[in-house]
Amino acid sequence: MADLRKDPVTGRWVIISTERQKRPSDFQIETVTIRPDGLCPFCEGHEDQTPPEILAYRNGSPGNTRGWEVRVVPNKFPALRVEGTLDREGEGLFDRMNGIGAHEVIIETPDHSQTLATMAEPAIEKVFWAWRDRVLDLKRDLRLRHIVIFKNHGASAGATLEHAHSQLIALPIVPREMAEELAGAKRHFQQKERCVFCDVMRQELKDGTRVISESADFLAIAPYAPRFPFEAWLLPKRHRSRFEEATSGEFGSLARMLKEMLQRMNATLLSPPYNLIVHSAPLQEEAGDSYHWHIELMPKLTRVAGFEWGTGFYINPTGPEEAADVLRKAKL
């Protein structure tokens, strides 16, 4: 018998389809392999092949040359641009505005062969600092309402280049998914005077069946109503609404836990493609008490797409209790 489960934040229902119950070996996984590429524009020494850098952590070397650890450049084919004024316009029934915003690429390492699962923890931590620095800078532009930081790893998860990188999109609107998450969290807070994510963490720690790993600062769980098989969330134990408010100590802990989590996925799911999304409160929004930043990690194991896209309705063949069990027992 299948199970219908409701996400306590967004109210989204998913079907956990036990008839189709799937173990890792039942998926046709497109293992991500990194091949050497002499022409890669993100490699050290090829700095002239990207637009000029916005930010780089360097050992004193001049901009746009060798000698960096993390490098941020504008996306060569940006979905949005900072230049121009934010014009809003109605066309009869319809509403539009021009594409003001930012679209940046964070090159996570100068070394083509490395990934977040293999890099040293201090190097991963620097990626978080770069995310943070860019958010703090863009936040000063009051036209921008929300920033999404995300990572596509592997071609079938949407990556067009193999070299480890994440992306940042700053938007003049709050996207619907975020607005709903925020509204759900506010609703819970109004009723209970407590953060829903803090409540979820307390319950998961007590119950234990969906916990993947735990450290002093973070908790990794398979969420109660996951949309995708082996979906995992990384939540900071300390309540904060925004990623950029995390402390240096928390970034260190997060580097450790994220690396370990990716190693768990690689060990049990044959180095799958994945998407990582940082969920953080919108820029101009008062969400201090009710919203709780976190990271959602979704290995891409299934091909089915359009139906879920079209209906917002998800059928997941792997229960989170089983997924947590597999990931928890991964040999690292």
Add this chain to the structure above:
Amino acid sequence: MADLRKDPVTGRWVIISTERQKRPSDFQIETVTIRPDGLCPFCEGHEDQTPPEILAYRNGSPGNTRGWEVRVVPNKFPALRVEGTLDREGEGLFDRMNGIGAHEVIIETPDHSQTLATMAEPAIEKVFWAWRDRVLDLKRDLRLRHIVIFKNHGASAGATLEHAHSQLIALPIVPREMAEELAGAKRHFQQKERCVFCDVMRQELKDGTRVISESADFLAIAPYAPRFPFEAWLLPKRHRSRFEEATSGEFGSLARMLKEMLQRMNATLLSPPYNLIVHSAPLQEEAGDSYHWHIELMPKLTRVAGFEWGTGFYINPTGPEEAADVLRKAKL
């Protein structure tokens, strides 16, 4: 400069990214080809390879034998089942219910080599009658709140079998996407005393740039804020909230327009994989004046997925005006 556009029903914003503007030839399309398959369980003569039929349009032949035009069977690996009672349960913060519902497969033709783009119009019309008959039957089960009828065509759109078929899932809840569409339509109606879809059709007919084709009963448009390149909607001109309320004449018109639309897609987009979703008001819902049933058609041209899934935020590289122009001028 990119364009941010808001869907007038759901309030969903999308980026129409003109920097990445894409013509049909820029996509890597996985053309769907149908190969003969002697083992196909949906072919005529293989009726014993599916669960017993729920419905079939036959020329007097006995059930589960040859001699049918459309045949409906339970899904062999159903996401939900009708048997059992609908138990609702809380687990602390979390809510669940057991998977009561239905999951059926509509085999659209006995002939393996046919598709909705090649079948005769009266045969396509019979597929709509089968959808309707199943909805009218399932509707009597008051535990069910919503029925989604959809079609995955081609492996990369999620089809596991090549033989032309659609699916029906009946749910004990209204999925979030539907609930939002319904709420948006109600909001518009409360403000204006008019159906938002009727308003959209009036504006599109006046403007013309997003119209793909028009008949006495139906209008095919590229929507103002499409999530996917070459997305198309087929709307009945006569206001009705439910698919199953359409008349025989309308089903005839729809068969003609859907076939023609699929031929337009096949001619200009190299016979792409696609998803088709019937949007119709939930079963136990009063939506007569505000909601307007329609069909959404989404060719699967891009691979990017996880980011959009995770954020509810869509970047579309092809504007609807250009998509409509290409589809309108298709050589049939």
